[in-house]
Amino acid sequence: xxxxxxxxxxxxxxxxxxxxxxxxxxxxxxxxxxxxxxxxxxxxxxxxxxxxxxxxxxxxxxxxxxxxxxxxxxxxxxxxxxxxxxxxxxxxxxxxxxxxxxxxxxxxxxxxxxxxxxxxxxxxxxxxxxxxxxxxxxxxxxxxxxxxxxxxxxxxxxxxxxxxxxxxxxxxxxxxxxxxxxxxxxxxxxxxxxxxxxxxxxxxxxxxxxxx
Amino acid sequence: xxxxxxxxxxxxxxxxxxxxxxxxxxxxxxxxxxxxxxxxxxxxxxxxxxxxxxxxxxxxxxxxxxxxxxxxxxxxxxxxxxxxxxxxxxxxxxxxxxxxxxxxxxxxxxxxxxxxxxxxxxxxxxxxxxxxxxxxxxxxxxxxxxxxxxxxxxxxxxxxxxxxxxxxxxxxxxxxxxxxxxxxxxxxxxxxxxxxxxxxxxxxxxxxxxxxxxxxxxxxxxxxxxxxxxxxxxxxxxxxxxxxxxxxxxxxxxxxxxxxxxxxxxxxxxxxxxxxxxxxxxxxxxxxxxxxxxxxxxxxxxxxxxxxxxxxxxxxxxxxxxxxxxxxxxxxxxxxxxxxxxxxxxxxxxxxxxxxxxxxxxxxxxxxxxxxxxxxxxxxxxxxxxxxxxxxxxxxxxxxxxxxxxxxxxxxxxxxxxxxxxxxxxxxxxxxxxxxxxxxxxxxxxxxxxxxxxxxxxxxxxxxxxxxxxxxxxxxxxxxxxxxxxxxxxxxxxxxxxxxxxxxxxxxxxxxxxxxxxxxxxxxxxxxxxxxxxxxxxxxxxxxxxxxxxxxxxxxxxxxxxxxxxxxxxxxxxxxxxxxxxxxxxxxxxxxxxxxxxxxxxxxxxxxxxxxxxxxxxxxxxxxxx
Numbered sequence: 001x002x003x004x005x006x007x008x009x010x011x012x013x014x015x016x017x018x019x020x021x022x023x024x025x026x027x028x029x030x031x032x033x034x035x036x037x038x039x040x041x042x043x044x045x046x047x048x049x050x051x052x053x054x055x056x057x058x059x060x061x062x063x064x065x066x067x068x069x070x071x072x073x074x075x076x077x078x079x080x081x082x083x084x085x086x087x088x089x090x091x092x093x094x095x096x097x098x099x100x101x102x103x104x105x106x107x108x109x110x111x112x113x114x115x116x117x118x119x120x121x122x123x124x125x126x127x128x129x130x131x132x133x134x135x136x137x138x139x140x141x142x143x144x145x146x147x148x149x150x151x152x153x154x155x156x157x158x159x160x161x162x163x164x165x166x167x168x169x170x171x172x173x174x175x176x177x178x179x180x181x182x183x184x185x186x187x188x189x190x191x192x193x194x195x196x197x198x199x200x201x202x203x204x205x206x207x208x209x210x211x212x
Numbered sequence: 213x214x215x216x217x218x219x220x221x222x223x224x225x226x227x228x229x230x231x232x233x234x235x236x237x238x239x240x241x242x243x244x245x246x247x248x249x250x251x252x253x254x255x256x257x258x259x260x261x262x263x264x265x266x267x268x269x270x271x272x273x274x275x276x277x278x279x280x281x282x283x284x285x286x287x288x289x290x291x292x293x294x295x296x297x298x299x300x301x302x303x304x305x306x307x308x309x310x311x312x313x314x315x316x317x318x319x320x321x322x323x324x325x326x327x328x329x330x331x332x333x334x335x336x337x338x339x340x341x342x343x344x345x346x347x348x349x350x351x352x353x354x355x356x357x358x359x360x361x362x363x364x365x366x367x368x369x370x371x372x373x374x375x376x377x378x379x380x381x382x383x384x385x386x387x388x389x390x391x392x393x394x395x396x397x398x399x400x401x402x403x404x405x406x407x408x409x410x411x412x413x414x415x416x417x418x419x420x421x422x423x424x425x426x427x428x429x430x431x432x433x434x435x436x437x438x439x440x441x442x443x444x445x446x447x448x449x450x451x452x453x454x455x456x457x458x459x460x461x462x463x464x465x466x467x468x469x470x471x472x473x474x475x476x477x478x479x480x481x482x483x484x485x486x487x488x489x490x491x492x493x494x495x496x497x498x499x500x501x502x503x504x505x506x507x508x509x510x511x512x513x514x515x516x517x518x519x520x521x522x523x524x525x526x527x528x529x530x531x532x533x534x535x536x537x538x539x540x541x542x543x544x545x546x547x548x549x550x551x552x553x554x555x556x557x558x559x560x561x562x563x564x565x566x567x568x569x570x571x572x573x574x575x576x577x578x579x580x581x582x583x584x585x586x587x588x589x590x591x592x593x594x595x596x597x598x599x600x601x602x603x604x605x606x607x608x609x610x611x612x613x614x615x616x617x618x619x620x621x622x623x624x625x626x627x628x629x630x631x632x633x634x635x636x637x638x639x640x641x642x643x644x645x646x647x648x649x650x651x652x653x654x655x656x657x658x659x660x661x662x663x664x665x666x667x668x669x670x671x672x673x674x675x676x677x678x679x680x681x682x683x684x685x686x687x688x689x690x691x692x693x694x695x696x697x698x699x700x701x702x703x704x705x706x707x708x709x710x711x712x713x714x715x716x717x718x719x720x721x722x723x724x725x726x727x728x729x730x731x732x733x734x735x736x737x738x739x740x741x742x743x744x745x746x747x748x749x750x751x752x753x754x755x756x757x758x759x760x761x762x763x764x765x766x767x768x769x770x771x772x773x774x775x776x777x778x779x780x781x782x783x784x785x786x787x788x789x790x791x792x793x794x795x796x797x798x799x800x801x802x803x804x805x806x807x808x809x810x811x812x813x814x815x816x817x818x819x820x821x822x823x824x825x826x827x828x829x830x831x832x833x834x835x836x837x838x
Contacts (some may be wrong), residue, residue, distance in 0.1 A: 015626075016625045034628055034629060034632040034638070036629060036750065037665055039741060039745045039746060039750065040737070040741030040742045040800075041800070042797075042800045042801070043796045043797045045793045045794075045797070058793045063665060065664065067662075067664050067665070067702045068702060070702055070704040071704060071707075071737070074737075
């Protein structure tokens with residue numbers, strides 16, 4: 001299916017916070033209580049619509065263990081959006097956010113949109129990190145923030161879509177150079193017909209074969 | 213003892229989700245009858261015109277009156293578990309509740325369970341022909357014992373899958389995972405008795421099979437629908453269907469019979485003309501003839517399959533004798549002979565597998581079982597002190613926490629994420645503590661490496677094939693090999709050099725695919741990391757992975773990369789059609805039905821030669837370059 005844009009996302013955060021479950025909920029609308037652990041990287045894709053435009057999300061779901069950081073770092077390249085996930089029932093996963101953020105800022109392009117996600121919001125009774133703390137952290141570092149539950153699907157759509165909206169707005173504002181693929185955005189074949197101002201680029205030739 | 217030894221490979225299980233399974237299965241069968249769909253399984257009794265019964269009288273539901281009724285004391289936890297489940301999730305079995313039947317003799321896995329099994333076994337024996345699913349089918353190099361055990365694992369995996377699916381649908385579940393855990397004490401006896409060192413020769417094949425995949429990978433994202441399909445397919449294959457059931461069914465589903473075409477029209481409609489009636493008769497005859505042809509073909513296929521399997525099983529049995537009598541007693545002299553290497557390539561018989569792995573991996577590190585005990589007790593001490601102080605210091609930040617994460621919390625977290633569909637490694641599962649011990653001892657033994665994700669899969673495969681201490685010894689020595697050390701230390705630069713060496717052979721062997729991947733920026737690290745870290749145990753079905761391990765033990769790291777080439781070759785045509793994201797998804801979630809024979813044919817067709825340079829030369833030259 002043709003799309004106007006393709007955005008690359010990367011999901012990062014400590015191991016066991018629910019990165020793969022968020023992805024599974026978003027792409028397959030399912031929840032798996034015991035998910036395989038992720039070694040290296042796994043992938044997901046889904047089409048969404050923003051402002052009447054088809055946007056394909058290509059999502060890289062990374063391994064969370066500290067030891068794999070050197071590998072994960074190589075996957076930031078060309079990401080337009082990042083979902084930085086912590087587990088609201090494990091304070092240490094929140095405490096590690098700073099190092100994740102450093103990594104992300106250092107190895108991605110400066111315009112990458114980062115969505116901070118406090119996952120497992122269904123486990124209210126085991127909560128260790130207050131929502132306000134997440135909000136404060138996000139405000140302080142200029143991130144978007146949301147609490148989600150991959151289990152109940154609460155806010156999962158929104159998390160992925162709001163990130164895309166933010167990226168889309170940045171494109172509209174001209175912040176992203178969409179002809180530079182290092183920014184994690186590719187122009188799809190559909191775009192060439194819908195927006196003539198953007199169509200002259202190489203967009204579409206590589207990503208054009210994409211189907212979803 | 214004799215009873216214990218006497219159990220056999222034809223352990224037949226029939227599991228079917230009630231409610232959810234009954235209706236679709238019927239339809240599937242009917243559709244099959246009419247259109248030759250793959251789901252239909254016509255037998256001599258199941259004439260094409262006859263719809264499959266929705267309710268099969270010989271199917272008993274595993275409710276208190278069956279399982280518990282037959283032998284309440286022994287079914288114990290399992291019975292509780294099943295009976296307490298709300299209607300839709302009830303496991304239904306045919307003839308024998310959760311039927312494990314043993315061909316001629318009887319299994320007694322534990323003293324207290326002996327009686328039950330005797331009873332189940334007897335009944336299973338007498339009704340053997342009713343049982344459709346033979347578990348001894350596909351992976352014939354697996355021993356009969358392993359088969360039975362895996363049947364059980366599979367059974368539990370299915371149970372849980374259905375629970376999950378139902379939970380997804382929002383049904384209220386009364387069965388908590390705890391309850392499943394309860395049944396472990398019971399399953400544990402079974403597993404223990406099914407993983408003995410001694411092995412009886414496999415007997416002939418049994419029954420027609422859809423064949424359950426033993427050691428089958430149940431991929432996380434695909435498992436639920438696949439499982440249910442298997443179950444439905446399995447459930448649909450009933451060789452004997454009592455007339456009663458069919459009749460009864462006719463009333464409810466007149467559409468499901470092809471013979472309806474022969475009926476006269478209802479009185480309020482104009483009657484059929486003679487020609488029309490004749491045409492209908494002809495059409496009907498054609499349908500019947502067509503169905504009969506299909507049936508015959510199917511029977512032929514089955515016969516062939518069975519013969520094939522029988523042959524394979526015989527060759528396993530023979531190989532086992534050779535390994536035990538000729539090769540293992542003269543290991544050092546025989547291991548490198550051509551005959552042994554060839555036999556090795558065919559796959560090791562399961563009951564010598566652990567032994568051969570151990571011998572081939574060796575023990576350069578000179579680890580003794582005593583040393584393992586020492587490190588294990590150290591690990592236990594650390595767990596104790598952690599659990600005493602852990603909750604208070606949890607808010608600590610900094611290095612100490614990272615350290616703790618790597619060794620303690622993380623192991624715990626990951627064990628349950630190791631082969632989740634097998635269940636045996638989950639909390640409360642029979643191998644949970646064992647895996648915990650081996651990994652814990654290793655982090656004490658090699659604090660410089662520590663626990664790295666992926667290790668749990670390697671340890672798990674070893675635990676499935678070796679005794680605890682031997683598994684640890686093999687584990688530590690295996691991880692000490694240069695390639696494994698590079699990966700588990702996450703020496704990224706060195707890993708990239710391995711990938712670069714792989715690409716040399718990739719390009720040599722599969723230039724088209726290589727170029728395709730290059731043009732879509734699909735680099736080998738994206739799929740190789742997962743494959744190499746876990747030695748394929750996460751990405752391939754477990755039985756296939758074990759066969760890869762066999763030759764990996766023989767040939768070393770080279771074979772890991774060669775297997776990678778084999779997979780790419782096997783799916784070359786598919787991959788050439790896919791874009792970046794599709795290919796990446798495909799390679800990080802390989803198809804579940806990957807067969808070891810096809811894969812090994814592709815591996816064999818991928819020589820590790822670049823000009824006249826071998827893997828070791830290419831790889832070391834890459835590593836020299838900085």
